[in-house]
Amino acid sequence: MSNLPIENIRSFSDAHPKPSALHFQYGTAGFRTLGSTLDSVIFRVGILAGLRSKRLDGRTIGVMVTASHNPEEDNGVKLVDPRGEMLEASWEAHATVVANAPTTDALLEALDALVKTAKIDLSKPARVVYARDTRPSGPALISALEDGFKALGVEARDGGVTTTPILHYLVKAINTKGTKESYGEDSEDGYYTKLSGAFKKLIAGKTKPDPLIIDCANGVGASAAAKLATYLGDSLPLILENTDITTPGVLNHACGADYVKTQQKLPPSLIDRLQPGQRACSLDGDADRLMYYYLDERGQFHMLDGDKIAALVAAFIVELVKLAGLESDVKVGVVQTAYANGASTKYLAERLPVKCVPTGVKHLHHAAEHYDIGVYFEANGHGTVLFSQQTQETFAKYEPSTPAQSTALNHLINLTQLINQTVGDALSDMLLVEVVLTHKSYAGAEWNSLYADLPNRLVKVVVSDRNTFKTEDAERRLVSPPGLQAKINELVLRYEGGRSFVRPSGTEDVVRVYAEAALKSQADELAFRVAGLVYDEAGGDPSKRPSEFLP
Numbered sequence: 001m002s003n004l005p006i007e008n009i010r011s012f013s014d015a016h017p018k019p020s021a022l023h024f025q026y027g028t029a030g031f032r033t034l035g036s037t038l039d040s041v042i043f044r045v046g047i048l049a050g051l052r053s054k055r056l057d058g059r060t061i062g063v064m065v066t067a068s069h070n071p072e073e074d075n076g077v078k079l080v081d082p083r084g085e086m087l088e089a090s091w092e093a094h095a096t097v098v099a100n101a102p103t104t105d106a107l108l109e110a111l112d113a114l115v116k117t118a119k120i121d122l123s124k125p126a127r128v129v130y131a132r133d134t135r136p137s138g139p140a141l142i143s144a145l146e147d148g149f150k151a152l153g154v155e156a157r158d159g160g161v162t163t164t165p166i167l168h169y170l171v172k173a174i175n176t177k178g179t180k181e182s183y184g185e186d187s188e189d190g191y192y193t194k195l196s197g198a199f200k201k202l203i204a205g206k207t208k209p210d211p212l213i214i215d216c217a218n219g220v221g222a223s224a225a226a227k228l229a230t231y232l233g234d235s236l237p238l239i240l241e242n243t244d245i246t247t248p249g250v251l252n253h254a255c256g257a258d259y260v261k262t263q264q265k266l267p268p269s270l271i272d273r274l275q276p277g278q279r280a281c282s283l284d285g286d287a288d289r290l291m292y293y294y295l296d297e298r299g300q301f302h303m304l305d306g307d308k309i310a311a312l313v314a315a316f317i318v319e320l321v322k323l324a325g326l327e328s329d330v331k332v333g334v335v336q337t338a339y340a341n342g343a344s345t346k347y348l349a350e351r352l353p354v355k356c357v358p359t360g361v362k363h364l365h366h367a368a369e370h371y372d373i374g375v376y377f378e379a380n381g382h383g384t385v386l387f388s389q390q391t392q393e394t395f396a397k398y399e400p401s402t403p404a405q406s407t408a409l410n411h412l413i414n415l416t417q418l419i420n421q422t423v424g425d426a427l428s429d430m431l432l433v434e435v436v437l438t439h440k441s442y443a444g445a446e447w448n449s450l451y452a453d454l455p456n457r458l459v460k461v462v463v464s465d466r467n468t469f470k471t472e473d474a475e476r477r478l479v480s481p482p483g484l485q486a487k488i489n490e491l492v493l494r495y496e497g498g499r500s501f502v503r504p505s506g507t508e509d510v511v512r513v514y515a516e517a518a519l520k521s522q523a524d525e526l527a528f529r530v531a532g533l534v535y536d537e538a539g540g541d542p543s544k545r546p547s548e549f550l551p
């Protein structure tokens with residue numbers, strides 16, 4: 001067994017000192033905070049990624065530098081495991097320990113301890129592929145990351161400036177190259193060719209879709225969507241908006257998927273652009289979330305969020321499985337979180353099995369793997385569809401007995417190619433939605449009428465310590481602070497169609513309160529009353545007490 005290159009790591013690490021006052025945590029979305037504070041963290045992630053690769057016998061690990069939908073001054077980093085999935089949970093704790101070692105000596109000790117506990121064979125190769133989004137702090141952080149690679153001796157491949165889902169795709173494509181599970185050509189060209197090729201097959205012979213407006217959040221999705229458009233040709237006309245990736249301050253500002261979901265309104269920049277009845281969608285800053293919407297004839301805004309996407313897509317897939325004659329061999333299921341609109345859960349549960357899991361992509365992804373075809377979407381627009389290996393083999397072997405079965409089977413096979421199965425992917429999901437709308441001849445209004453959303457409201461509460469909030473039952477019930485859940489239950493009973501839950505955020509120092517009810521005013525009132533209870537139980541700054549609608 002070889003040793004860590006101590007002196008080499010030491011000299012690089014001295015150039016990337018940890019800011020003494022800060023504590024970093026590898027959370028739901030990796031490390032994420034102000035970009036200007038992340039130099040040491042990203043450097044150390046470079047080393048960590050190399051060690052993770054050595055631990056996995058030299059398989060390629062991904063590193064993505066992004067802060068997604070967060071404001072432009074934030075940045076972050078997350079690691080991607082060899083099959084294109086989120087980093088294994090036990091390594092999140094290792095990452096936190098390594099990031100917080102106060103000095104170079106402490107870092108070396110932490111690395112040494114990690115090598116021992118994780119039983120890492122240092123003689124194995126270390127391979128990493130990395131990329132970043134368009135944030136101004138990106139280039140400097142990438143050079144810190146590259147120092148981490150040099151410190152350990154990592155064979156690193158630069159994926160350039162690209163979307164998070166493309167980086168996940170690259171990781172899986174590299175690691176499956178030449179195997180029977182080959183995921184595609186390991187290049188951006190391979191990605192666009194795979195998606196656009198499947199899309200064209202899926203809509204062949206159908207009425208060509210009308211132009212679709214894409215709000216690119218002034219982020220990396222702008223360049224990715226522009227490239228995708230060239231591969232799609234006239235099979236799907238795209239109109240790109242919010243494509244400014246050079247002006248400081250505009251990334252995710254008053255645009256993008258998170259803006260649309262949280263404000264429940266049109267990005268102001270689209271007000272004169274979107275015609276009544278026309279479809280539009282918003283990506284987030286790293287293009288892994290998608291929100292659709294349209295204006296009706298009266299100019300009223302209607303949002304088609306992750307729940308509506310799940311309903312549209314799951315129903316379509318169930319129908320194809322039936323048409324193909326595979327109903328008894330292939331079971332389709334859906335995974336949601338507590339944030340899923342109650343009306344969507346009702347709609348879906350009447351048609352197929354639905355499971356609720358805690359917030360965060362890794363929870364949804366793992367639960368979806370238990371189905372033959374697992375559809376998962378968070379209400380915020382992050383989601384995808386997973387086809388198990390066995391299901392894909394069933395498709396390959398199955399002999400349809402009628403032309404109709406054969407057509408449905410081909411559609412299913414093409415869907416396995418169209419959908420980015422590594423992680424939620426706004427561009428791949430957008431093509432998927434367009435396929436279903438085309439097949440069904442649906443405009444936004446028909447899609448929206450699958451079910452009517454229950455009015456809902458999300459509120460944040462600043463408390464002194466969010467760690468005192470603990471939940472169970474997929475975050476739907478509080479177990480701590482003791483007694484608070486009983487008070488919430490009592491309140492909820494007073495509202496028709498009322499539902500509310502409270503959970504500590506995994507990405508911000510706040511507690512989130514969600515409420516829904518039959519009427520908008522009631523949902524608002526319930527949310528603020530529950531927020532008031534939370535505040536009284538675990539109060540912080542009196543100026544931040546949620547006051548709206550409170551007596």
Ligand code: 16G
Nearest residue numbers: 028029359360361362505506507508
């Ligand atoms: C992160 C998660 C997302 C989740 C959100 C919740 C990943 C890749 N992303 O963005 O799935 O919905 O956090 O944020 O896991 P919260 O804990 O602050 O409510």
Ligand code: MG
Nearest residue numbers: 068284286288
């Ligand atoms: Mg994102």
